[in-house]
Amino acid sequence: MAWERSMGKPGNKNNIIKLLQESRNKQTAEEIADCLGIQRNTASAILNELARDGIVRKEKTRPVMFSYIENDSTFSDDPFASFIGADKSLKETVEKCKLSAIYLKRDMPILLFGPSGAGKSLLAEYIYKYAKYIHTIPEDAPFVVLNCADYANNKELLSSVLFGYKKGAFTGAHRDTRGLIEEADNGYLFLDEVHRLSPEGQEKLFHYMDKGVVSRVGDNGHNIELNVRLIFATTEGKESMLDTFLRRIPVEVTLPPFHERTLEERYQLIIYMIHQETFVMECSFLVSSNVINRLLTFQGKGNIGSLRNILKLSCTKAYNEAEGKKGPVPLKLRHLSDTQKFMTGTGSVPYVNQDVEISSEKESVQYIFTTEQIHVYFPAETIVTAVYEYLEKKISKVRFRKIIYDEINHMIDDVIYQEMDPFIQNLYNQAVNNILVYLQDNYGLKYNGVMEMVFVKILYALNNQSDKPDDSQYEIIVRKLQPVMYRYYKMGLIFTEMIHQTMDYESSPWFVRLFAMLYFYSMAKEDGDYTNAIIVSHGPATASSIASTVNRVFETYIFEAFDMAYDTPKSEIVSRIKKYLKNTNTSKGLLIFVDMGSLLSISRDLKDDIEGDLGIVNNITTEMALEAGERILRHEDLQSIMDNILSHHVTKKSYVPSRQKPKAIVLCCITGLGTAVKMKTLLKECLEGIELEVVETPFPDLQRDGSQCDVFRKYNVQFVVTTSKLEAEDYTAIHLNELIDKRGEEVIYATVGKYFDKEKVQKFIENIVRSFTMRNLIGQLTILNPDKILDDVEKALTRLEILEGENYPIDLKKMLYIHICVMVERLILEKGQLSESNPTQSLKCRESFVKNLKESFSVLEAQYNVSINDMEIHMIYSLIKNV
Numbered sequence: 001m002a003w004e005r006s007m008g009k010p011g012n013k014n015n016i017i018k019l020l021q022e023s024r025n026k027q028t029a030e031e032i033a034d035c036l037g038i039q040r041n042t043a044s045a046i047l048n049e050l051a052r053d054g055i056v057r058k059e060k061t062r063p064v065m066f067s068y069i070e071n072d073s074t075f076s077d078d079p080f081a082s083f084i085g086a087d088k089s090l091k092e093t094v095e096k097c098k099l100s101a102i103y104l105k106r107d108m109p110i111l112l113f114g115p116s117g118a119g120k121s122l123l124a125e126y127i128y129k130y131a132k133y134i135h136t137i138p139e140d141a142p143f144v145v146l147n148c149a150d151y152a153n154n155k156e157l158l159s160s161v162l163f164g165y166k167k168g169a170f171t172g173a174h175r176d177t178r179g180l181i182e183e184a185d186n187g188y189l190f191l192d193e194v195h196r197l198s199p200e201g202q203e204k205l206f207h208y209m210d211k212g213v214v215s216r217v218g219d220n221g222h223n224i225e226l227n228v229r230l231i232f233a234t235t236e237g238k239e240s241m242l243d244t245f246l247r248r249i250p251v252e253v254t255l256p257p258f259h260e261r262t263l264e265e266r267y268q269l270i271i272y273m274i275h276q277e278t279f280v281m282e283c284s285f286l287v288s289s290n291v292i293n294r295l296l297t298f299q300g301k302g303n304i305g306s307l308r309n310i311l312k313l314s315c316t317k318a319y320n321e322a323e324g325k326k327g328p329v330p331l332k333l334r335h336l337s338d339t340q341k342f343m344t345g346t347g348s349v350p351y352v353n354q355d356v357e358i359s360s361e362k363e364s365v366q367y368i369f370t371t372e373q374i375h376v377y378f379p380a381e382t383i384v385t386a387v388y389e390y391l392e393k394k395i396s397k398v399r400f401r402k403i404i405y406d407e408i409n410h411m412i413d414d415v416i417y418q419e420m421d422p423f424i425q426n427l428y429n430q431a432v433n434n435i436l437v438y439l440q441d442n443y444g445l446k447y448n449g450v451m452e453m454v455f456v457k458i459l460y461a462l463n464n465q466s467d468k469p470d471d472s473q474y475e476i477i478v479r480k481l482q483p484v485m486y487r488y489y490k491m492g493l494i495f496t497e498m499i500h501q502t503m504d505y506e507s508s509p510w511f512v513r514l515f516a517m518l519y520f521y522s523m524a525k526e527d528g529d530y531t532n533a534i535i536v537s538h539g540p541a542t543a544s545s546i547a548s549t550v551n552r553v554f555e556t557y558i559f560e561a562f563d564m565a566y567d568t569p570k571s572e573i574v575s576r577i578k579k580y581l582k583n584t585n586t587s588k589g590l591l592i593f594v595d596m597g598s599l600l601s602i603s604r605d606l607k608d609d610i611e612g613d614l615g616i617v618n619n620i621t622t623e624m625a626l627e628a629g630e631r632i633l634r635h636e637d638l639q640s641i642m643d644n645i646l647s648h649h650v651t652k653k654s655y656v657p658s659r660q661k662p663k664a665i666v667l668c669c670i671t672g673l674g675t676a677v678k679m680k681t682l683l684k685e686c687l688e689g690i691e692l693e694v695v696e697t698p699f700p701d702l703q704r705d706g707s708q709c710d711v712f713r714k715y716n717v718q719f720v721v722t723t724s725k726l727e728a729e730d731y732t733a734i735h736l737n738e739l740i741d742k743r744g745e746e747v748i749y750a751t752v753g754k755y756f757d758k759e760k761v762q763k764f765i766e767n768i769v770r771s772f773t774m775r776n777l778i779g780q781l782t783i784l785n786p787d788k789i790l791d792d793v794e795k796a797l798t799r800l801e802i803l804e805g806e807n808y809p810i811d812l813k814k815m816l817y818i819h820i821c822v823m824v825e826r827l828i829l830e831k832g833q834l835s836e837s838n839p840t841q842s843l844k845c846r847e848s849f850v851k852n853l854k855e856s857f858s859v860l861e862a863q864y865n866v867s868i869n870d871m872e873i874h875m876i877y878s879l880i881k882n883v
């Protein structure tokens with residue numbers, strides 16, 4: 001691989017220097033490589049080394065440009081470059097401070113808010129240094145500090161210290177004395193804890209801010225003109241400051257407490273402070289990872305200031321203990337002066353897991369981290385195009401994998417040699433390493449040092465790059481890739497979630513996820529398109545330990561584990577698996593190992609959720625899982641995998657072959673019972689060679705659940721025939737009466753017509769028209785004479801219409817004729833079998849209707865010797881009210 005190559009021949013370095021010296025122009029690594037006929041990576045590695053040695057200047061543009069540094073270079077550094085956080089969480093703060101320093105006149109005072117020890121005094125010093133650096137104040141300008149809290153009990157004294165006093169102004173004022181504000185002329189005055197200043201003192205300051213003059217105490221008539229830049233600081237909130245004071249301050253900034261700084265900054269601060277101690281003690285420290293983890297979670301009062309004091313004491317303790325011993329001084333938890341202050345919340349993830357050696361021999365600049373700009377260029381266009389072409393089947397999977405592999409490698413080549421701060425690299429390395437090990441242990445990720453380094457660089461670059469990628473566009477791609485690459489999708493998800501948890505890492509989460517997904521995909525042995533396999537086992541980690549062993553052995557994510565508590569009910573197991581299957585591609589089948597015989601029956605619950613075959617094996621051992629894993633990776637079919645496992649291991653299986661949902665016409669009768677049965681028989685006879693099933697479903701179910709109804713899960717429903725009005729949104733429903741109309745013909749052509757040839761469908765329609773006319777329907781009666789019963793029913797219904805005072809529409813009447821004729825025959829046949837009144841069916845119809853119906857049907861009841869019970873009345877009532 002490219003990153004494993006050496007820097008090539010020794011002459012390359014000299015050639016590069018010569019080229020840059022001669023050309024005097026900035027050049028990219030690529031241009032230099034082309035010009036010298038060497039690999040770009042080799043050129044990039046050498047250029048970075050030369051930049052480190054100060055021979056070549058590296059400009060963090062895109063692409064990165066390199067130029068030769070002439071000896072007379074006057075390049076000097078912005079003092080803020082060494083202020084930890086200046087380019088990260090304090091970026092805005094620092095920009096405001098710089099702005100106030102750039103302002104040429106004195107009247108741009110700045111007020112720093114923040115808790116004790118957050119770094120206000122230090123920031124004030126940096127502002128002063130910066131003003132010198134940009135020459136808004138002279139090189140020898142004073143920086144005068146006054147902490148108003150020191151005079152909290154003597155406000156008069158504070159005023160006289162600040163503004164000076166005239167001889168005789170108060171007892172003990174023996175001579176005219178300059179105030180600190182005069183000392184600060186042409187430079188800066190930093191007033192810490194400014195809220196402690198008396199109202200009179202504040203008045204005097206306003207006067208200076210407004211007019212540029214001050215008068216000493218006791219000498220009000222004499223104004224001294226000054227040019228002093230003011231910086232104020234307070235640990236109090238705004239409310240403790242006079243409004244008149246705040247109004248005069250154009251720039252306000254707030255420094256956050258230590259625990260609100262980013263993890264990276266907290267780490268930098270700790271390392272930096274220990275490094276300072278190496279000079280004091282003249283030794284190196286080997287800081288244990290426990291110490292670092294504790295310090296990182298410090299939330300005590302006094303923030304960085306307290307932390308500094310604690311470190312000073314701890315380093316002294318450690319030094320004394322190690323006196324006379326060789327090697328770096330170990331700094332352990334026991335040396336922390338006030339251990340309980342650092343208690344990490346229980347269960348929190350340790351940030352680092354390696355000790356860090358901090359040496360005084362290294363230059364201090366190496367510990368004052370300035371963010372090295374690493375540029376990561378993601379070949380979005382190529383990858384996005386490849387994804388779409390692959391999804392649209394314009395390119396093969398092999399081609400797709402090749403494109404992804406090439407592009408990811410290109411990106412890796414680009415980023416791998418870019419330099420970053422070694423200590424921050426260490427922090428990132430440890431976090432990334434933890435995650436990759438987890439993915440290796442559980443998902444068989446095959447990873448190496450290069451992968452770790454790539455992630456470190458990419459994450460770091462994203463965190464520090466000003467032109468961040470447009471994250472939302474990557475979200476779309478990730479979602480598109482989910483179904484075709486779900487294994488890598490999941491690993492990408494785990495990676496991003498863990499990096500967020502362990503590092504508070506938030507930059508470009510979708511980009512990171514897509515990159516992780518594609519990187520894992522391009523490096524994996526398998527593309528992920530093989531039989532899905534899961535292990536369901538009771539016990540805290542039985543399933544996951546077997547799954548992780550197999551995944552690790554094959555360095556491939558084959559098994560998913562479901563650890564179940566011993567009392568987990570079957571329904572919950574099923575629902576967990578169903579949830580998993582929702583985001584899983586099962587077209588190559590699903591093999592499930594369970595540890596209980598009773599779980600074999602989950603095949604019934606799961607079979608509709610799986611596209612391919614489903615195999616369940618009622619036993620699980622690591623050996624069996626290993627064998628299955630091996631066969632899965634050989635792309636054996638599920639049936640043969642199972643046969644082999646069974647022949648080698650004593651066990652049982654349940655096998656449900658992949659099932660195409662059968663096509664069906666659904667009959668939905670509000671009345672249920674006989675009418676539906678009769679219609680079903682008729683409809684089936686009409687099919688004549690068309691392979692369709694005719695199934696019934698209860699009206700209330702369909703009305704309530706629509707296409708979520710069970711029948712839609714089991715069948716590929718063509719259309720639904722109903723005897724009652726039904727609002728169908730996402731499926732086709734047709735009323736029984738319409739079946740023999742034009743609409744019936746249209747619906748049949750639009751649905752069934754898609755699958756069968758025209759002549760058969762035409763025949764089907766003709767059959768329906770012939771059979772579903774009313775007389776024919778009633779002609780299906782087996783014992784009753786259709787003409788006779790029709791006459792009797794007509795009389796009964798006419799009587800009901802009169803009693804109810806209604807004229808039923810013709811469609812309804814037809815329905816009622818069919819229903820009542822069938823009902824009478826059914827009652828005759830079932831006499832003695834059916835309970836008198838169905839207890840679950842309460843009679844919900846109007847009382848007067850029951851009375852009228854009983855009266856109008858009494859003749860019919862007597863003639864046929866049947867009794868129309870409450871349930872039947874209810875059905876007739878429903879028909880009348882629904883149609």
Ligand SMILES: Nc1ncnc2c1ncn2[C@@H]1O[C@H](COP(=O)(O)OP(=O)(O)OP(=O)(O)O)[C@@H](O)[C@H]1O
Pocket residue numbers: 083084085114115116117118119120121122123192235269272304305306308
């Ligand atoms: N960004 C930083 N980089 C390095 N050291 C820092 C940084 N911020 C603060 N410190 C160190 O933390 C300690 C406390 O900072 P500082 O005295 O400036 O805080 P403060 O807000 O002024 O506190 P107080 O309100 O108690 O005066 C100092 O030793 C300072 O050097």
